[in-house]
Structure formats: structure tokens, C-alpha cells
Amino acid sequence: MAGDRIRLAHGSGGAAMHDLVARVIVPRFGGETLERLEDAAELPDIAGRRLDQGRLAFTTDSYVVQPLFFPGGDIGKLAVAGTVNDLAVKGAEPACLTLALVIEEGFAVADLERALDSAAATARGAGVAVVAGDTKVVERGAVGGLIVNTAGIGVIPDGVSLGADRVREGDAVVVSGTVGDHETAIVIARGELRVAETIESDCAAVHGVARAALAACPDARVMRDPTRGGLATTLNEIAGAAGVGITLDERAVPVRPCVRAVCDILGFDPLYMACEGRVVAIVPEDAAEAVVAAMRAHPLGREAAVIGRVGGRRGVYVRTAVGGVRPLVMLEGAQLPRIC
Amino acid sequence: MTRAPAGLDVLRSQKVAGALVERIRALVDRPVSLMEVCGTHTVAISRWGLRSLMPQELRLLSGPGCPVCVTPVSGIDRAIAAARLPGVAVVTFGDMMRVPGSSSSLESERAGGADVRIVYSPLEALAAARAEPGREVVLVGVGFETTSPAIAATVVRAEREGVRNLSVLPLFKLVPPALEVLARVPGRPLDGFLCPGHVSVIIGARAYEPVAERFGIPCVVAGFEPVDILAGVAMLLAQAQRARDDSGKAEVETQYRRAVTPEGNPAALRLLDEVFEVCDAEWRGIGAIPRSGYAFRERFRAFDAVARLGLPETRVPDESGCVCGEIMLGLRQPPDCPLFGTRCAPRTPVGPCMVSSEGACAAFHRYEMSGGADGR
Numbered sequence: 108m109a110g111d112r113i114r115l116a117h118g119s120g121g122a123a124m125h126d127l128v129a130r131v132i133v134p135r136f137g138g139e140t141l142e143r144l145e146d147a148a149e150l151p152d153i154a155g156r157r158l159d160q161g162r163l164a165f166t167t168d169s170y171v172v173q174p175l176f177f178p179g180g181d182i183g184k185l186a187v188a189g190t191v192n193d194l195a196v197k198g199a200e201p202a203c204l205t206l207a208l209v210i211e212e213g214f215a216v217a218d219l220e221r222a223l224d225s226a227a228a229t230a231r232g233a234g235v236a237v238v239a240g241d242t243k244v245v246e247r248g249a250v251g252g253l254i255v256n257t258a259g260i261g262v263i264p265d266g267v268s269l270g271a272d273r274v275r276e277g278d279a280v281v282v283s284g285t286v287g288d289h290e291t292a293i294v295i296a297r298g299e300l301r302v303a304e305t306i307e308s309d310c311a312a313v314h315g316v317a318r319a320a321l322a323a324c325p326d327a328r329v330m331r332d333p334t335r336g337g338l339a340t341t342l343n344e345i346a347g348a349a350g351v352g353i354t355l356d357e358r359a360v361p362v363r364p365c366v367r368a369v370c371d372i373l374g375f376d377p378l379y380m381a382c383e384g385r386v387v388a389i390v391p392e393d394a395a396e397a398v399v400a401a402m403r404a405h406p407l408g409r410e411a412a413v414i415g416r417v418g419g420r421r422g423v424y425v426r427t428a429v430g431g432v433r434p435l436v437m438l439e440g441a442q443l444p445r446i447c
Numbered sequence: 448m449t450r451a452p453a454g455l456d457v458l459r460s461q462k463v464a465g466a467l468v469e470r471i472r473a474l475v476d477r478p479v480s481l482m483e484v485c486g487t488h489t490v491a492i493s494r495w496g497l498r499s500l501m502p503q504e505l506r507l508l509s510g511p512g513c514p515v516c517v518t519p520v521s522g523i524d525r526a527i528a529a530a531r532l533p534g535v536a537v538v539t540f541g542d543m544m545r546v547p548g549s550s551s552s553l554e555s556e557r558a559g560g561a562d563v564r565i566v567y568s569p570l571e572a573l574a575a576a577r578a579e580p581g582r583e584v585v586l587v588g589v590g591f592e593t594t595s596p597a598i599a600a601t602v603v604r605a606e607r608e609g610v611r612n613l614s615v616l617p618l619f620k621l622v623p624p625a626l627e628v629l630a631r632v633p634g635r636p637l638d639g640f641l642c643p644g645h646v647s648v649i650i651g652a653r654a655y656e657p658v659a660e661r662f663g664i665p666c667v668v669a670g671f672e673p674v675d676i677l678a679g680v681a682m683l684l685a686q687a688q689r690a691r692d693d694s695g696k697a698e699v700e701t702q703y704r705r706a707v708t709p710e711g712n713p714a715a716l717r718l719l720d721e722v723f724e725v726c727d728a729e730w731r732g733i734g735a736i737p738r739s740g741y742a743f744r745e746r747f748r749a750f751d752a753v754a755r756l757g758l759p760e761t762r763v764p765d766e767s768g769c770v771c772g773e774i775m776l777g778l779r780q781p782p783d784c785p786l787f788g789t790r791c792a793p794r795t796p797v798g799p800c801m802v803s804s805e806g807a808c809a810a811f812h813r814y815e816m817s818g819g820a821d822g823r
Contacts, residue, residue: 112555112558112559113558114555114558115554115557115558116545116554122793122794123794126794129678192492225483227617290587300567303618359460373491373567374804374805376494407805425496426496427463427494427495427496427673428459428460428461428495428673429460429464429465429495429496429497429500429673429674429677430461430464430465430468430496430500431495431496431497431498431499431500431673432495432496432499432500433495433496433815434814434815436812436813436814436815438793438813439545439793439794442804
């Protein structure tokens with residue numbers, strides 16, 4: 108691997124992370140399920156045993172956000188919602204979670220309680236039980252206060268089958284709401300910008316939105332939650348796995364003015380900014396309006412929109428607001444603020 | 448909800464842009480080459496897909512407009528040398544992090560345990576120095592005339608406050624001397640400079656008059672929204688046509704009137720003159736350009752990180768095999784380089800134009816090609 112140390116770019120969701128996962132991690136374990144690199148593993152059986160109905164979905168994720176508490180959420184809510192979302196976008200009904208804590212020496216118990224209350228409320232709201240856990244304490248300064256890991260199990264109902272391989276030319280790309288809210292909220296909450304405005308993270312469990320979309324269109328091709336790397340990275344993963352082209356209409360992608368303004372200042376592109384409460388769905392074109400309507404009927408999908416189409420040259424492209432066309436490639440690492 | 452503020456509506460309007468594109472098409476009746484010399488223009492042209500709207504005969508060349516890209520390897524090496532010293536915190540703008548020096552980058556140094564911090568404003572470096580009096584805080588001073596006044600202001604403030612543990616690695620560059628070099632490049636006709644908006648807010652549009660007068664190259668100072676850039680291109684084309692038809696003189700025009708005056712910002716210019724004196728400077732990929740950089744004046748020399756920390760001068764041969772120099776001079780386009788998209792990519796940059804997101808090659812790679820080296 109280029110260089111012999113882990114850089115922050117290796118955790119950014121971009122090309123550097125994909126490279127690390129594909130070259131250093133996955134080959135050591137192998138296996139068809141792991142190699143699919145989906146948000147959650149779909150398990151038709153476990154050690155040869157099958158469920159009477161549906162298939163198991165299984166996933167895990169670690170949460171390392173700074174600051175731990177931010178407008179619209181906190182690490183507890185994020186840790187539960189993130190794993191619920193990974194299950195939900197596989198079409199699974201989330202069932203139960205494990206929750207593991209790595210706490211730093213000196214961390215305020217009141218803050219821990221606050222994060223856990225938030226995690227518990229999010230779990231209750233999503234109808235998932237926390238059924239096992241773990242607690243470790245490490246030396247001061249080691250983990251920035253608190254790291255949370257969750258793993259989750261859900262059940263994919265019979266008749267639901269989502270996967271990038273099902274994407275077809277002519278399909279529509281739908282997003283359930285504005286993009287980039289979470290990462291912008293974090294950038295502002297870090298206080299490095301001194302932006303007067305605040306914006307709430309979209310951090311939320313989106314199983315309800317995903318369920319509504321699937322109910323409106325059981326034939327939906329694939330769903331994802333565009334977290335690290337944002338919409339652009341997620342669509343690149345889908346386009347790459349499906350071997351198709353996708354073209355977005357920039358004017359159709361919902362972006363809050365505050366997100367756009369912060370991105371303009373820093374030289375960021377909202378299409379690469381992380382969301383934590385959005386669903387991207389690729390659906391047959393004739394079902395697109397029904398999916399948008401179903402999402403909009405849900406409180407977390409009010410600004411759902413059709414934002415693009417599958418077809419044309421391989422890769423992901425965007426028709427810009429002024430009518431030009433450019434590719435949306437996968438970035439190497441996180442976007443870095445520019446000089447001027 | 449998703450609507451931008453009223454001004455931006457117009458500056459990003461497909462209707463207005465479409466009318467300007469029509470105008471540009473009507474003005475191009477032969478091969479024309481225009482050059483932008485500002486990384487923000489480079490990125491905006493790519494980011495809005497403007498090349499895909501231009502007529503075939505109009506070439507938009509990207510000059511050395513990215514201050515990070517033109518920072519010499521020896522400058523990066525000095526920043527790295529500072530980061531390796533005990534008790535030193537190196538403070539930098541984000542886009543310097545991944546730029547390769549001769550054997551490492553600030554990002555790699557940080558991964559190896561060095562204290563390297565990203566800031567958005569030079570004042571954060573001053574705040575860090577105040578907060579940690581036991582640490583030597585070194586600000587990597589990269590930038591054109593847009594950035595240098597803020598750093599000069601920081602230094603003046605540090606002096607006034609008696610902050611003694613802050614220094615600056617001076618790697619600043621000046622735009623007008625580079626334009627004169629670009630204007631003189633043989634073998635490449637140039638029909639106009641799209642002059643940088645932010646830099647011109649500071650130095651004023653008049654700063655380009657010598658270039659227009661001495662070299663007969665039309666100059667238009669343009670803003671950064673897509674409609675600004677298209678309008679600037681149309682103004683350059685109209686001026687070039689006037690010059691041909693009525694043998695008119697090349698001149699400096701300002702499209703970006705909402706921010707740029709002929710004189711610039713006198714307070715910022717005074718501040719620059721107070722803290723810095725003009726010196727020769729090395730531009731990565733191009734070489735030495737006389738009177739194109741800033742050094743600390745005697746009174747502020749205590750803030751010069753090179754002298755203060757004894758940062759060594761490394762002599763590094765420029766990269767072999769990449770044609771960044773020729774790209775920045777407008778002689779070639781990024782896809783013309785044999786390394787582009789293969790050995791030289793954003794993950795493994797070889798040449799200066801790939802190292803920063805605002806470099807011509809990086810912008811091309813990110814915005815104008817995908818799925819292999821099929822960039823146009």
C-alpha cells in the first residue's frame with residue numbers, strides 16, 4: 108500500500124478507504140458476502156439454517172464524531188440511527204442491536220448518560236431492542252471522550268430484494284431530502300468557522316422512509332444511506348457495482364441555502380457532504396413519482412425528489428445548474444478546505 | 448428551501464448562462480485561447496461544466512493559479528522539517544496537507560505523530576500561540592495577494608501583543624509578475640487573461656495595465672460564479688475582436704465590479720508593504736520569477752520561521768516526466784501529460800498541478816474525466 112501508515116484519509120469514505128478495505132482488510136477474510144461490501148450483509152442462512160420467513164441482515168459500525176453533541180443529534184443517536192439505517196436500506200426490518208462503549212478516563216458521567224438516553228430514545232423510536240453490550244475505559248486523551256460501536260440484526264421480508272445488480276437503464280434516482288446537512292452541522296459545531304448560522308444535522312433513523320419507499324415500489328432496485336463521502340460517493344459505489352452510468356440534475360438535488368453557503372466558503376461540494384438521515388433509492392422510472400410521494404408523506408422525507416437517471420456513459424455525471432456536464436468522481440479522501 | 452439568495456439565482460441562472468454562451472459562440476470565429484490564472488476560476492470552470500458549453504475553437508487554459516501548486520518542493524520540505532522539530536506545531540491551510548515534498552507530506556508527518564493542524568484563518572495560528580506559550584507555532588505562509596494581507600495582519604497583531612512563539616514560513620507569491628512571464632511564453636498565442644477576482648480585490652484592476660499595454664493581451668477581471676466567468680469570457684472575446692477590427696489597444700476591464708476597484712484595497716496594500724518586501728521567488732514547475740514573492744522586512748524578521756528555526760534549504764530537482772510546467776504556461780492541457788490519470792492521480796500526485804484540489808490537473812481529473820484517461 109502507498110505509504111506505510113494510516114492517514115485520516117483512510118477513514119474518509121473516499122477512494123483511499125476503499126483501497127484500504129479492498130486490499131488490506133477484505134482479502135484476509137474473503138467470502139462472497141463480505142466481498143459485496145454492502146451496508147449490511149444479507150444472510151440467506153446461518154450455518155445452513157434458514158428463517159421460516161425472510162432472510163437475516165447483519166451489520167456493524169463504529170461512531171467517532173467530534174463534537175459528541177451537535178445540533179440535531181449526538182453520538183448516541185447517531186450510533187443507533189446509523190446501524191438501523193444500514194439495515195433499513197437493505198430492506199430489512201431492524202430487530203435488535205448490540206452497543207459497545209469505549210470511554211475515556213475523566214469523561215463526565217452526566218455526558219455519558221445524556222448520550223445513552225439519546226441512544227435509548229432512538230432505539231425505542233425505531234422499535235429495536237439493545238440486547239447486548241460492552242464497556243471499556245481507556246486512558247485520557249485516547250479516544251476523544253467516547254467511541255460507540257453498534258451491531259444490528261434485521262429481517263428482510265420475503266419478496267424484498269435490493270442490490271446494485273438490479274439497477275437498469277432508465278431507472279430514476281430518488282433522494283429522501285436535503286443533502287449535506289450532517290457534515291455541515293458538524294463543521295459549524297466544531298467552531299472553526301465562526302459561522303453565525305447554525306444548522307441541524309439530519310441524523311435520524313430512516314427505517315420509516317425506507318419502508319414507505321418499498322411499500323410504494325416493491326420493485327425498488329437498490330437503496331443506500333449516503334453517509335461519509337455523501338451522495339456522490341454513494342452513487343459512484345452503485346454505478347461501479349452495477350456497471351452503469353448515472354446523471355444527476357444539479358438543480359433537482361435539494362440543498363439547504365446554509366449548506367450551500369458554507370460549502371461555497373470552504374470550496375466544498377454539497378454532493379460530497381455526509382448525510383445521516385437520508386435514503387437514496389434507485390427505482391423503475393414509472394414508480395419514481397409514487398416513491399417520492401410516499402417519502403414526502405413521511406416526516407423525514409418531506410423534501411424527497413427525483414434527482415437523476417440511470418443511463419448513458421458509465422460513471423456518475425451531473426448536469427450543473429447552468430447546463431454544463433461534469434463527472435462526479437469518487438474523491439481520494441475528505442474534502443479539505445481551500446486557501447482562498 | 449433549496450433556493451439560493453437572490454443574487455446567486457442570477458449568477459447561477461441557466462437562462463442567463465445560456466444567453467452568454469450564445470454570445471460567446473457568436474464571437475468565436477477562429478481558434479482562440481484564453482487563460483485563467485486563479486485556482487478558484489480553474490475549479491469553477493470545471494465544477495460548472497463550462498468547457499462542455501464552449502465552442503470547439505475556444506480553449507480555456509489554466510495558468511499557475513493555485514498557490515499550493517506553485518509552492519516549491521523545498522518549501523514543503525521546510526514545513527516538514529519544522530513539523531519534525533520537538534515542541535513545534537505546524538499550522539496550515541487544509542490543501543497543503545497532502546502536497547508531497549521530496550520524501551513526505553504534512554499529512555504523513557501528522558500520521559507519524561507530528562503536531563500538524565489545519566486552520567481556516569491565520570488568526571487561529573495566533574490564538575494557538577497565545578493558548579500554548581510553551582509551543583512554537585509555525586504558520587505555513589502560502590498564498591497570493593488574497594491571503595498574504597491576512598497573514599501580515601496576524602503578524603502585526605502578534606507583534607503588538609508581544610506574542611513571541613509564532614512564526615511564519617514565507618512562501619507567498621505575487622500574481623502580476625507571473626502574468627508577465629506567461630505573456631512572454633513563445634509558441635503559444637494567447638488572446639486574453641481572465642484575471643483573478645479575489646487577488647484583484649486587494650491589488651486593484653490597474654495592476655494588470657502593464658501586462659495589457661506592454662504585451663497587448665486583453666485582461667478582464669472576473670468573479671467566480673458561472674455567469675461571472677461566462678461574462679468575463681465574452682468580454683475578452685469582444686475586446687480581442689475590437690482589437691482586430693479597429694486595431695484597438697488591449698486594455699483591462701472589470702466584470703467583477705461588485706468587488707473590484709481600479710485601486711484595490713489601500714489598507715491591505717499598506718499592511719503588505721509594512722510587513723513584507725518584494726523578493727524573487729521560485730515557482731514549482733516554472734522556476735524562478737523575479738520580484739514575485741514576499742520576504743519579511745527587517746522589523747518583522749523575528750517572525751521568519753526559516754531564520755528562527757534554522758530550517759534547512761533543500762535542493763531538490765523538479766519532478767521528471769510530468770509536464771506541469773508546460774501546462775501552467777498554457778502550452779499543454781492536463782490530458783496531454785503521459786502521467787495524467789495513471790502514475791499521477793489525486794491519490795499519488797507527481798506534479799504540482801495534481802497536488803492541490805485547485806490545480807489544473809486535479810480539477811481536470813475530478814471534474815472533466817472519469818473511468819479512465821478519456822478527458823477532453
